[in-house]
Amino acid sequence: xxxxxxxxxxxxxxxxxxxxxxxxxxxxxxxxxxxxxxxxxxxxxxxxxxxxxxxxxxxxxxxxxxxxxxxxxxxxxxxxxxxxxxxxxxxxxxxxxxxxxxxxxxxxxxxxxxxxxxxxxxxxxxxxxxxxxxxxxxxxxxxxxxxxxxxxxxxxxxxxxxxxxxxxxxxxxxxxxxxxxxxxxxxxxxxxxxxxxxxxxxxxxxxxxxxxxxxxxxxxxx
Ligand SMILES: [Fe+2]
Numbered sequence: 126x127x128x129x130x131x132x133x134x135x136x137x138x139x140x141x142x143x144x145x146x147x148x149x150x151x152x153x154x155x156x157x158x159x160x161x162x163x164x165x166x167x168x169x170x171x172x173x174x175x176x177x178x179x180x181x182x183x184x185x186x187x188x189x190x191x192x193x194x195x196x197x198x199x200x201x202x203x204x205x206x207x208x209x210x211x212x213x214x215x216x217x218x219x220x221x222x223x224x225x226x227x228x229x230x231x232x233x234x235x236x237x238x239x240x241x242x243x244x245x246x247x248x249x250x251x252x253x254x255x256x257x258x259x260x261x262x263x264x265x266x267x268x269x270x271x272x273x274x275x276x277x278x279x280x281x282x283x284x285x286x287x288x289x290x291x292x293x294x295x296x297x298x299x300x301x302x303x304x305x306x307x308x309x310x311x312x313x314x315x316x317x318x319x320x321x322x323x324x325x326x327x328x329x330x331x332x333x334x335x336x337x338x339x340x341x342x343x344x345x346x347x
Contacts, residue, residue, distance in 0.1 A: 133184070
């Protein structure tokens with residue numbers, strides 16, 4: 126059975142990553158209030174799209190098992206020193222598609238490891254079921270696996286030590302989290318989300334997610 130995550134050593138040209146990193150740093154400097162998450166960062170920093178070279182497109186089509194896929198989003202995650210950890214979650218709790226129909230590429234823009242905000246993955250297969258999620262108090266992470274459920278899983282974890290040009294992928298049912306950034310230097314990574322063009326949306330799962338999201342919003346803003 127395929128794993129829900131994997132490491133991609135030197136999949137990107139380091140000089141291309143460094144070029145994109147410069148543009149992202151300029152963007153960070155221009156922000157008056159820095160968020161921990163930017164959706165569609167390519168609208169502000171178009172050069173991130175340069176990373177989608179032919180080898181990456183081929184890799185994605187292998188991962189989703191079709192050439193008929195599209196790019197849904199390019200997210201930018203920023204973890205400042207001592208930021209809150211990313212709570213354990215499964216992305217498919219909110220995307221609500223088949224376990225093999227989408228994949229995410231995590232591309233660090235600096236050296237990244239478990240101590241400066243790198244994701245930590247549970248060693249589970251890519252078709253692992255979606256667990257119940259509860260609303261969270263962490264901005265931009267609406268739904269999380271309840272701590273009691275997470276602790277009861279007792280599954281081995283894996284994190285990667287990324288150098289410039291390295292990346293990783295995870296399928297949408299992967300369970301992952303971060304410990305936050307325990308260093309005194311900001312860390313950041315891009316996440317490219319791809320989805321097959323033919324997908325099966327689970328409508329009852331969408332309703333469950335919307336309920337959780339609304340509760341999360343009410344908690345943060347009321
Ligand atoms: Fe995630």
